[in-house]
Amino acid sequence: MEFDLSWVLLGLPLAFVLGWLASRLDLRQIRLENRQAPKAYFKGLNFLLNEQQDQAIDAFIEAVQSDPDTSELHFALGNLFRRRGEYERAVRVxxxxxxxxDISQAxxxxxxxxxxxxxxxxxxxxHAEAALLKLEGTTFEAQARLAxxxxxxxxxxxxxxxxxxxxxxHAGQGSLTPRLAHYLCEQAVGQVAQGQFEAGRELLQRAITKAPDAARARLDLAQLQVQLGQETPAWDTLMQALxxxxxxxxxxxxxxxxxxxRSGHTAVSLARLQQLYAEQASLDVLEAIVTLSDADPAAQTxxxxxxxxxxxKEPSLVAATRWIAGEKLEHEQFHPQVQRALDHAIKPLLRYRCAACGFEATQHFWQCPGCQTWDSYPARRVEEL
Structure with a gap:
């Protein structure tokens, strides 16, 4: 049987046409899918930039449904859920x-x-602890440890x-020695609350050794010594803290x-506080000096x-209020009302303010209740800042 070349000549153009049509159909499908996915993605991005998070979430869900293999869209969607407080949906994503x-290790x-x-x-x-511990040895190790x-x-x-x-x-993330000393002090507080005074004292001594220039451990130790009736050792501890x-x-x-x-060290303490006040004036040091001056007959001022x-030395509404409290006014009958008004006015000035977040409190905190930062409260009052 002879091979007819005419069929080959007819078949080649036909095969070419069929191949061209198939490629065009594939290209159209690809272009259609590519147009749909970016359209939903950019629509979601536009909503996100306009702070329309509900619409952004809907658009990203549409994009994920169109292309479920896109991990970046899943991450964007999960972050959006977390920002909105929809933690259960973020966890599912x-x-x-x-x-x-099929996702990479990264x-x-x-x-x-x-x-x-x-x-x-x-x-x-x-659950967070268990999830974070799984990140040991990964690129997220440092972030996981901080968390x-x-x-x-x-x-x-x-x-x-x-x-x-x-x-x-040890990993080179900076010195955490002051924070470690705080942890020892916190453990000591717990021990003392349970009546384990010796264990508490040992923890405080370790804190002093770890951070000798930190005040908290010595202040807590002095408080423990007072609780045990050891007033003179407590006074010695505070003098060392100065x-x-x-x-x-x-x-x-x-x-x-x-x-x-209480321990009979009025004169020595007064002289030391006067020396410190001369170096740097402070309202709390001033109040302590006034307290000791009233009790010391030999005090010259x-x-x-x-x-x-x-x-x-410096303008101070607090000091002026304290001075007026003992002053005779021309219209003495109005003195109580004036004093009450001044006492009310100075209350905000006697607070402590966190240097990290601005949270104010009437007492000094070693860790800010607002932002959880350690040692962010200066020792000086708001009026002195």
Whole structure:
């Protein structure tokens, strides 16, 4: 049977036409899919930039449904859910990513980190801890350890917080020695509350050794010594604190004055506080000096004169109010009303203010209740800042 070349000549153009038509159909399908997916994506991005999060979520869900293999859209969607407080939906998105076998190892670690953040925001600290521990040895290790440290602080698990802080310090994440000293002090508070006074004392001594220039450990130790009836050793502890932590002198001055009166060290304490006040004037040091001056017959300056002396150095509504309290006015019958008004006016000036977030409080905190930052409260009052 002879081979007919005419069929070949007819078949080649036909095959070409069919191939061209098939390619055009594929290209049209690809273009259609590419137009649909970016359209939903950019629509979601536009909503997000206009802070229309509900519409952005709907657009991203549409984009994910069009292309379920796009991990970046899943991450964007999960982050949006977390920002809106829809933590359960954020968890489902990130758990879905982790269940997929086709994502890269980097994306898997990223999804694990995002899942841990979901649990942290939702307040599920146990789940967050388990998720963060899985990030050991990954590129998110440092971030995970910092989150674990904050997690342990929130749950007041001070031994675990100390272990994590030491890991971070050894990894070159900066010096966490002051924070480690705080953890020891927090543990000591717990021991003392349970009546374990010797264990509390040992923890405070370790805190002093770890951070000798920090004031808290010595202040807590003095308080424990007072609780045990050891007033003279407590006074000695506070006198040492004046030298080791000069920035905290305003916090030390008042308890030192009280102990000086009870232990018979009035003159020595008064002389030391006067020296410190001359170096740097402070309202709390001034109040301590006034307290000791009233109790010391040999004191050369009266309490009211100290307030006047402070006003010569710097303007102070607090000092002026204290001075007027003992002054005879021309219309003395109005003195109580004037005094009440002044006492009310100075209350905000006597607060402490966090240098990190601005949270104000009537008492000094070692860790800000607002932003959880350690040592963010200056020892000086608002009026002195």
């Amino acid at each position: 990130h758990q879905h990513l982790l269940s997929r076998a 994306d898997r670690h990223r999804a694990q980190h995002a899942l841990a953040l979901d649990f942290l925001k939702a307040g599920l600290l146990d 674990l440290l904050a997690n342990y602080e929130r749950s007041r698990d001070w031994p675990q917080a100390a272990l994590m802080a030491e890991k971070l310090e 030298d080791s932590a000069p920035a905290a002198v305003p916090l030390i001055a008042r308890p030192l004055a009280d102990l000086a009166l 009266s309490a009211r004169d100290w307030y006047a002396h402070h006003l010569e």
